[in-house]
Amino acid sequence: MENPYEKVQSNILARIIGNVERLNQSVVILNQELRRVNAKNKNLELMSQMCENYRESVDFQLQATSKKQEPL
Amino acid sequence: MGKSEKRRTKKKQSNKQDFVRRCNVNSKKQRGQKTEGALQIETQLAIREGGILLKFCFPSIMEAMSIEQIDQEITLHLQSIDSDLSYCFNKITKDVIPYVTRYGQTCEEITNSSAWLKEMFQQSANVQLVTDQSVESAGQVLEPRASLFPKVDHGTDEFHTAQLLGVAGTGNANDDKDTNRGQFQDQDTEEMTLDSAIEKQRKKRKISLQIHQQFNSSSSASSNSSMEKDISANSSPIRMIAADAETGTETNNKIQGQLANPRTVIHFNSKRD
Numbered sequence: 001m002e003n004p005y006e007k008v009q010s011n012i013l014a015r016i017i018g019n020v021e022r023l024n025q026s027v028v029i030l031n032q033e034l035r036r037v038n039a040k041n042k043n044l045e046l047m048s049q050m051c052e053n054y055r056e057s058v059d060f061q062l063q064a065t066s067k068k069q070e071p072l
Numbered sequence: 073m074g075k076s077e078k079r080r081t082k083k084k085q086s087n088k089q090d091f092v093r094r095c096n097v098n099s100k101k102q103r104g105q106k107t108e109g110a111l112q113i114e115t116q117l118a119i120r121e122g123g124i125l126l127k128f129c130f131p132s133i134m135e136a137m138s139i140e141q142i143d144q145e146i147t148l149h150l151q152s153i154d155s156d157l158s159y160c161f162n163k164i165t166k167d168v169i170p171y172v173t174r175y176g177q178t179c180e181e182i183t184n185s186s187a188w189l190k191e192m193f194q195q196s197a198n199v200q201l202v203t204d205q206s207v208e209s210a211g212q213v214l215e216p217r218a219s220l221f222p223k224v225d226h227g228t229d230e231f232h233t234a235q236l237l238g239v240a241g242t243g244n245a246n247d248d249k250d251t252n253r254g255q256f257q258d259q260d261t262e263e264m265t266l267d268s269a270i271e272k273q274r275k276k277r278k279i280s281l282q283i284h285q286q287f288n289s290s291s292s293a294s295s296n297s298s299m300e301k302d303i304s305a306n307s308s309p310i311r312m313i314a315a316d317a318e319t320g321t322e323t324n325n326k327i328q329g330q331l332a333n334p335r336t337v338i339h340f341n342s343k344r345d
Contacts, residue, residue: 005140005143005144005146005147008147009143009146009147009150012147012150012151012154013150015154016150016153016154016157019154019157019158019161020157022161023157023160023161023164026161026164026165026169027164029169030164030168030169030172033169033172033173033176034172036176037172037175037176037179040176040179040180040183041179043183043190044179044182044183044186047186047189047190047193050189050193051189
């Protein structure tokens with residue numbers, strides 16, 4: 001006797017389940033993309049560190065040889 | 073099909089609400105004395121309004137109405153949940169993921185344009201940088217090859233290779249303060265671990281070593297190379313020390329003692345993450 005409500009609720013539940021599955025799939029894809037981007041950025045991070053170290057060593061070198069000039 | 077059902081339920085709900093009002097009025101009149109006659113009237117009303125027949129099943133009509141209200145609220149909540157979930161899904165698929173892919177493409181362009189820098193550092197340190205997931209090839213010291221800088225005639229190529237060997241003569245270097253740069257330090261060459269932090273430090277030191285060696289033009293007092301001639305006399309602290317080596321003076325930021333040893337290594341204190 002409670003069919004009308006049950007029918008409507010079951011329909012809504014089915015839609016919810018479908019939405020949750022699609023949402024889960026999209027979140028998985030998002031996760032993969034982010035992981036890929038993160039992996040690629042690690043190389044960039046390494047290079048930036050090396051550049052920074054180079055700059056520091058050059059700076060020290062110039063200071064040691066008293067060749068460091070004031071900024072223009 | 074769903075919309076027609078919704079309209080029917082809405083109509084039923086409005087009918088039920090009217091029925092509830094009438095029931096309340098009737099109950100107020102009868103004051104709890106629900107006789108069979110009253111029930112019959114109420115059932116007839118229900119039938120007339122086209123309401124739900126389940127009033128027969130429940131002893132109390134008010135309870136039935138409250139259950140219906142609860143059912144309605146349940147349906148409403150489920151609908152709101154469904155709409156929120158679909159909103160989230162649309163937001164992620166239409167906005168977030170494309171944005172992330174565009175960001176990734178931009179970062180890739182940056183790495184491509186700065187690839188030459190990576191090659192330069194790799195060659196200077198004679199080390200293969202880890203770019204892939206595989207860690208096996210990490211930190212491999214390649215065969216010594218010609219340096220990027222103009223060649224210096226030293227008779228040996230030892231100065232041009234990044235050899236991080238601890239020297240016996242570095243024992244004297246420990247007397248200096250550790251806070252100063254340009255001191256001798258015993259390198260942990262035995263720690264050939266694949267730890268990324270140690271690899272980074274090693275690369276840093278190799279690069280600084282290369283630069284320092286080139287500009288300081290080795291520890292040999294004899295300046296035979298053209299490169300050394302190009303460098304001014306006051307450019308390198310080593311030269312100044314070489315002149316003072318005879319006096320045996322020890323100063324900060326200067327190499328001590330055995331300068332003639334070609335395998336001496338200079339390490340700079342680099343920032344550690």
